[in-house]
Amino acid sequence: xxxxxxxxxxxxxxxxxxxxxxxxxxxxxxxxxxxxxxxxxxxxxxxxxxxxxxxxxxxxxxxxxxxxxxxxxxxxxxxxxxxxxxxxxxxxxxxxxxxxxxxxxxxxxxxxxxxxxxxxxxxxxxxxxxxxxxxxxxxxxxxxxxxxxxxxxxxxxxxxxxxxxxxxxxxxxxxxxxxxxxxxxxxxxxxxxxxxxxxxxxxxxxxxxxxxxxxxxxxxxxxxxxxxxx
Amino acid sequence: xxxxxxxxxxxxxxxxxxxxxxxxxxxxxxxxxxxxxxxxxxxxxxxxxxxxxxxxxxxxxxxxxxxxxxxxxxxxxxxxxxxxxxxxxxxxxxxxxxxxxxxxxxxxxxxxxxxxxxxxxxxxxxxxxxxxxxxxxxxxxxxxxxxxxxxxxxxxxxxxxxxxxxxxxxxxxxxxxxxxxxxxxxxxxxxxxxxxxxxxxxxxxxxxxxxxxxxxxxxxxxxxxxxxxx
DNA sequence: GCCCCGGTTGAACGAGTGTTTAATCTGGTG
DNA sequence: CACCAGATTAAACACTCGTTCAACCGGGGC
Numbered sequence: 001x002x003x004x005x006x007x008x009x010x011x012x013x014x015x016x017x018x019x020x021x022x023x024x025x026x027x028x029x030x031x032x033x034x035x036x037x038x039x040x041x042x043x044x045x046x047x048x049x050x051x052x053x054x055x056x057x058x059x060x061x062x063x064x065x066x067x068x069x070x071x072x073x074x075x076x077x078x079x080x081x082x083x084x085x086x087x088x089x090x091x092x093x094x095x096x097x098x099x100x101x102x103x104x105x106x107x108x109x110x111x112x113x114x115x116x117x118x119x120x121x122x123x124x125x126x127x128x129x130x131x132x133x134x135x136x137x138x139x140x141x142x143x144x145x146x147x148x149x150x151x152x153x154x155x156x157x158x159x160x161x162x163x164x165x166x167x168x169x170x171x172x173x174x175x176x177x178x179x180x181x182x183x184x185x186x187x188x189x190x191x192x193x194x195x196x197x198x199x200x201x202x203x204x205x206x207x208x209x210x211x212x213x214x215x216x217x218x219x220x221x222x223x224x225x226x227x228x229x230x
Numbered sequence: 231x232x233x234x235x236x237x238x239x240x241x242x243x244x245x246x247x248x249x250x251x252x253x254x255x256x257x258x259x260x261x262x263x264x265x266x267x268x269x270x271x272x273x274x275x276x277x278x279x280x281x282x283x284x285x286x287x288x289x290x291x292x293x294x295x296x297x298x299x300x301x302x303x304x305x306x307x308x309x310x311x312x313x314x315x316x317x318x319x320x321x322x323x324x325x326x327x328x329x330x331x332x333x334x335x336x337x338x339x340x341x342x343x344x345x346x347x348x349x350x351x352x353x354x355x356x357x358x359x360x361x362x363x364x365x366x367x368x369x370x371x372x373x374x375x376x377x378x379x380x381x382x383x384x385x386x387x388x389x390x391x392x393x394x395x396x397x398x399x400x401x402x403x404x405x406x407x408x409x410x411x412x413x414x415x416x417x418x419x420x421x422x423x424x425x426x427x428x429x430x431x432x433x434x435x436x437x438x439x440x441x442x443x444x445x446x447x448x449x450x451x452x453x454x455x456x457x458x459x460x
Numbered sequence: 461g462c463c464c465c466g467g468t469t470g471a472a473c474g475a476g477t478g479t480t481t482a483a484t485c486t487g488g489t490g
Numbered sequence: 491c492a493c494c495a496g497a498t499t500a501a502a503c504a505c506t507c508g509t510t511c512a513a514c515c516g517g518g519g520c
Binding site: 035111112113114118119122140141142143145146147150151153154155157158159160161162163164165166168169172189190191192193194195196197198199200201202203204205206208209212216 | 428
């Protein structure tokens with residue numbers, strides 16, 4: 001417990017402690033969920049609960065700092081790794097890098113719990129995915145959709161939600177190393193059915209689609225407001 | 231508050247109170263999550279916290295009773311409504327019935343939190359979906375898959391996970407009436423992209439699928455154990 | 461050498477939680 | 491009527507949580 005009491009003299013000065021607390025919090029939040037107590041995180045970081053609120057103001061402040069850091073890292077890595085239309089591969093690639101696995105786990109935990117980070121990230125994924133889908137259509141490798149925005153939301157929600165659900169049911173209480181391996185197998189198991197569906201579809205004939213297009217034409221213009229949460 | 235104190239004399243005898251507590255708990259759990267206090271649920275049902283644990287043993291016992299009741303209702307309604315391969319429509323239809331909306335909300339909340347009910351229900355959905363997919367293939371309306379089990383899991387996780395994620399981000403703190411309307415629109419927004427994808431696929435040519443089939447043949451037999459969580 | 465200041469601690473506080481317990485009320489039974 | 495069993499309540503208990511507070515320590519500036 002007292003082993004880390006002399007950390008303030010190390011290189012990096014005061015930053016070392018706050019950074020250590022933040023990283024410990026990310027890992028602990030990722031593994032145990034956001035209900036974990038400040039004292040547990042403090043013990044992980046070798047400090048005291050009081051010090052955490054001294055540096056971050058409150059538990060919510062700590063949470064916000066974790067969110068911002070994870071978001072910054074993900075955005076930074078986005079430039080280095082390509083994304084398919086679903087947004088899955090970026091996280092999958094990140095999860096394989098040992099250092100980033102806790103952040104991916106934190107991110108999934110955050111999407112499981114809801115909140116601002118989750119909403120922000122999903123919206124970013126969607127706008128990214130829309131650009132990729134548009135590029136794919138322009139390049140002639142993707143079939144154009146009758147409503148690209150709707151297709152984008154659909155694909156993003158399906159891919160992301162499936163990932164979060166899998167995490168909730170099978171990957172929630174895994175250590176970072178286990179998590180990386182589990183995540184890898186989750187992605188592998190997805191590949192064949194996804195490629196089949198994307199290449200060949202599911203239905204043999206077009207009757208259901210054509211019926212839908214006949215009876216439910218363009219979005220009804222008389223629809224009320226309340227378009228915010230779409 | 232005291233208006234319900236005389237409920238025990240009504241017809242139905244002792245059941246009235248336990249049933250009322252259970253229903254209040256389902257609604258309250260659904261809207262506020264499982265962290266809600268026993269006293270809040272007790273106030274909703276017009277009773278005392280102590281009485282809840284007297285009847286259900288503990289908060290966990292109450293939770294279990296809610297799980298069992300919701301599961302029983304869903305199973306009972308399953309016989310009346312057909313399910314597509316995704317398992318979405320059954321819940322969608324149920325959510326439209328005002329009486330069942332809280333249960334659907336409870337169910338999504340449960341899938342958001344994980345736990346036994348969620349896992350059980352997903353597994354049931356998957357085995358149901360597999361039967362429907364097999365029937366669809368046999369009837370010639372669905373293209374056969376190279377790995378029907380994998381496709382089933384993939385479709386079920388995508389549809390269910392998407393639904394849960396949408397609930398987490400946009401439908402978590404809605405009243406049952408709002409929830410029914412929101413859910414309806416969620417389903418409507420899905421229809422076109424889903425039908426497009428199922429009918430026409432997404433990719434223009436088969437090269438990605440064929441490459442995958444060339445380089446990643448049948449599941450490698452030398453893979454380690456750890457097949458439990460699939 | 462003193463002094464001050466930020467980092468840090470340990471203990472305490474107050475508000476919540478689930479659960480326990482003793483007492484009260486009530487309705488049916490001999 | 492007496493009595494009992496179950497439903498029900500209000501209060502108390504034990505615990506955890508986030509947060510606050512006073513004190514302490516250790517260097518850098520005057």
